Amino acid sequence: MKDISIELPQNIDILKLHTLADLHIGDTSCDMPLIRQHIKQIAENDNAYCILNGDILNNATKTSVSDCYSECMPPMEQVQTAVRLIEPIKDKLLAITTGNHERRTYQKEGINLMEIFARQIGLYDRFSDASAMLYLHFGLDSRRRSEGRKMTYTVFANHGSGGGRKEGAKAIRLADMACIVDADVYIHSHTHLPMIFKQRTYRANLTNCSSVLVDKLFVNTAAALDYGGYGDVQEYKPSSKDTPIIYLDGHKRRMWAEL
16 A cells, blocks of 8 residues: 655645546557546646546456457557556646556566556656555645645545456445545445445544544446447446546535546
């Protein structure tokens, strides 16, 4: 797990957090117009920021379940395409994680394609080869306005693994993230099923030795893939391409997500 603390502007009233994951650039079923649309939305909104949460590249290899012979571009071209696409919003990237598709090359050859991407785009300090724990400081806490103190949210992101075919199994993988670390928001990808839910739990406050009830927001992201290829061959259900967007209030502890 990599800890990443980021100071954002104090004038943000509502932070809009996008997650780009499971883009599968290089797959013939990749919806490039949809990816460009998401990037344009992020670029045009001053209060919008982004996490890259793995499987940005399809990276089919000869030994992977994906069909390397049907790729529309080789892996290194996929890296360069991703760099060109993301370059306009690189100042809005909060974290970059690795997915199982990029990990294929590392497992066989010891080369991490997302690390190459992160170094090339100039954001290696925000790269994690596993999970990322974000500490986002922005806005102005209404309870501490006279002190000029910002709001702080914790966001735990991991591309994820497993999940099974059924919706319940995928929800369990998302909920289990809370067993790893205490956070305000949990972001899981990989299973291609857009999903949003909340849980409430007690959080220990070490400052005044008390327990405080807090909400936790759980978000599973979608993929930018049309139906076909490996999913069709293996009889997976077609997945919605609508992915949740997370909203964080800059003045009081309030968070939600919308599809």
